[in-house]
Amino acid sequence: QLQLHESGPGVVRPSETLSLTCSVSGGSTISNNYYWGWLRQPPGKGLEWIGTIFYGGSTDYNPSLQSRVAISLDSSKNQFSLNLTSVTAADTAVYYCARLEYSHLLFDHWGQGTPVTVSA
């Protein structure tokens, strides 16, 4: 059974870089049928897509975050990562990694989420 697990610091200082890793088990990140993505949910608010990556390396980012976001994938470790630079309090959220199924463009498996607070 596919499982995703986010890891990274729970607190990041303003202006610094938020770095998270998603470890995938029970399946491979090397697939023609799936992308791998990051989403977030600020406290008490809805879901926001951050970006996705294909194992071949192609990426797609939310235009509102594009200048600050980078997603990478390490297929040898079966992991993918998120870097978000120059964070502010507005980046405080629960961050989820998820698998994007390509035929219906939906997120079919999610990590449990990791809370990140931007605070000095």
Next chain:
Amino acid sequence: EVVLTQSPGTLTLSPGERATLSCRASQPVKSNYLTWYQQKPGQAPRLLIFGASIRATGIPDRFSGSGSGTDFTLTISRLEPEDFAVYYCQHYQPSPLFGQGTRLEI
């Protein structure tokens, strides 16, 4: 860019009642890419319905989806206590976007 608007924002019902949740797109969208998720407090979203009307694996048949074009509906025929949660619709045009959610409360 497409905007998904869900209504109502909050729906208050009792177990055993029928729930009807709406997701309206600002322009016609492909039904094949219309998805519904359920999210309970402290949990990740859970895939419910995809392709506007296809139940995901393990989803009870009291959940159903319908619609096309700009108007989509999630119906829960008889509410169980575990169904009280927040529901999101999602599309992908040209990138993933979500509605703001409907909170279903007792």
